[in-house]
Amino acid sequence: MKISIIGGSGFIGTRLAKRLLQSGHEVKIADKKESITYPYLRVFADVSVPESLEKVLPGSDIVINLAAEHRDDVTPRSLYDEVNVKGAENVCNACLKLGIKKIIFTSSVAVYGFAPIGTDETGKINYFNDYGRTKWLAEEKYRAWLKNDPENSLTIIRPTVVFGEQNRGNVYNLLRQIAEGRFLMVGKGTNKKSMAYVENVAAFIEYCLNNQPGEHLFNYVDKPDFDMNQLVSEVNQMLGRKKNMIHWPYWMGYAGGLGFDILAKITGRKYAISSIRVKKFCANTMFESSNIKKTGFIPPVSIIDGLRNTINYEFINKIKDYEFYTE
Numbered sequence: 001m002k003i004s005i006i007g008g009s010g011f012i013g014t015r016l017a018k019r020l021l022q023s024g025h026e027v028k029i030a031d032k033k034e035s036i037t038y039p040y041l042r043v044f045a046d047v048s049v050p051e052s053l054e055k056v057l058p059g060s061d062i063v064i065n066l067a068a069e070h071r072d073d074v075t076p077r078s079l080y081d082e083v084n085v086k087g088a089e090n091v092c093n094a095c096l097k098l099g100i101k102k103i104i105f106t107s108s109v110a111v112y113g114f115a116p117i118g119t120d121e122t123g124k125i126n127y128f129n130d131y132g133r134t135k136w137l138a139e140e141k142y143r144a145w146l147k148n149d150p151e152n153s154l155t156i157i158r159p160t161v162v163f164g165e166q167n168r169g170n171v172y173n174l175l176r177q178i179a180e181g182r183f184l185m186v187g188k189g190t191n192k193k194s195m196a197y198v199e200n201v202a203a204f205i206e207y208c209l210n211n212q213p214g215e216h217l218f219n220y221v222d223k224p225d226f227d228m229n230q231l232v233s234e235v236n237q238m239l240g241r242k243k244n245m246i247h248w249p250y251w252m253g254y255a256g257g258l259g260f261d262i263l264a265k266i267t268g269r270k271y272a273i274s275s276i277r278v279k280k281f282c283a284n285t286m287f288e289s290s291n292i293k294k295t296g297f298i299p300p301v302s303i304i305d306g307l308r309n310t311i312n313y314e315f316i317n318k319i320k321d322y323e324f325y326t327e
Contacts, residue, residue, distance in 0.1 A: 001061040001209060002028070003061065006030045006053075006091065007065065008029035008035065009033045009034060011167050011169075012198055012202060012205075013066050014035065016206070018037075030043055030056040032044060032045065047083060047088075048083055053090055053094040054098070057094050060100050062102045063091065065103065065104070065106070066106050068106075068131075069084055084138050085137045092141055092142060092144070102153040102211075103152075104209075108158055109158050109194075110135055114126075115285075117192065118286060118287070118288050120219060120287070121289070142156065143215065152213060153213045153214065155211050156215070157204065157208070157219075157220050158217075158218065160195060160219070160287055161195055161196065161285075162197075163306070165314065170277075172314070175235060175310065175314065184245075185248065186248050186254075187247070189229035191283060192226065192284050193285055207297050218291045221288065223303065229245070238308055239311065257276070260274055
């Protein structure tokens with residue numbers, strides 16, 4: 001197949017490109033950023049520039065859109081709508097114009113907001129931030145495209161937080177704090193967190209290439225889920241250490257986050273700590289994927305092995321790559 005990966009220079013996109021190439025597919029990376037791993041596959045494209053998509057996507061059998069504005073501290077905030085919503089509309093218009101009938105879109109479990117434990121694909125849409133809101137609106141743009149032709153195929157994948165080697169996002173920051181002995185648990189640590197290992201997410205996207213016409217909706221979660229106490233204990237064990245955890249009361253951690261919010265407004269700087277990040281850290285974010293269970297898909301890597309791979313790569317072997325990805 002001829003596959004175009006929008007946002008393919010990033011963390012998930014690079015892993016996905018590797019899998020697809022190994023499977024014999026013809027891959028094109030459409031991204032405004034250079035691909036360090038596959039520079040010869042990358043062609044400039046920006047979802048906010050329709051003309052760039054119309055130049056890159058012709059001849060594609062499948063378009064996979066991974067591009068998004070997703071950090072908590074994006075400025076200006078209008079970028080969420082420009083990239084996530086208008087960008088989705090531009091992708092749809094380009095595919096409609098070029099006769100491309102299959103799209104795979106990575107959305108997010110953020111569309112559910114602070115959801116009840118065990119929320120699956122039937123969960124209530126209840127986003128609480130611009131990221132979740134604009135991911136939901138982007139899904140609706142793709143659903144409108146789907147209705148244009150009964151032969152169109154749309155796959156929407158809502159991953160939970162994705163981690164793995166070379167990523168420099170929230171999970172990496174947590175693991176680094178544990179590895180450096182600087183981690184302080186906010187709250188009781190009994191809240192559960194769903195996570196997804198990058199290799200498994202890439203494998204599932206590849207698994208969806210042959211989806212038939214119509215809509216296919218999936219949460220992506222690797223099981224089992226850890227509570228925060230279990231996760232920290234597992235990481236310390238992998239690092240070969242035993243360490244007692246210090247627990248800060250939630251109110252104290254949240255107050256500290258509010259302090260950093262005020263400091264960010266005064267200085268104009270972005271900080272790793274904020275009230276919303278403390279709230280998200282202490283919340284249960286435990287999801288299910290009832291629809292994936294129906295497909296027969298088996299993740300190639302267990303979540304324990306994925307965590308071990310990441311710990312070994314980043315903090316034991318300390319491989320110094322020139323390439324990394326931020327959330």
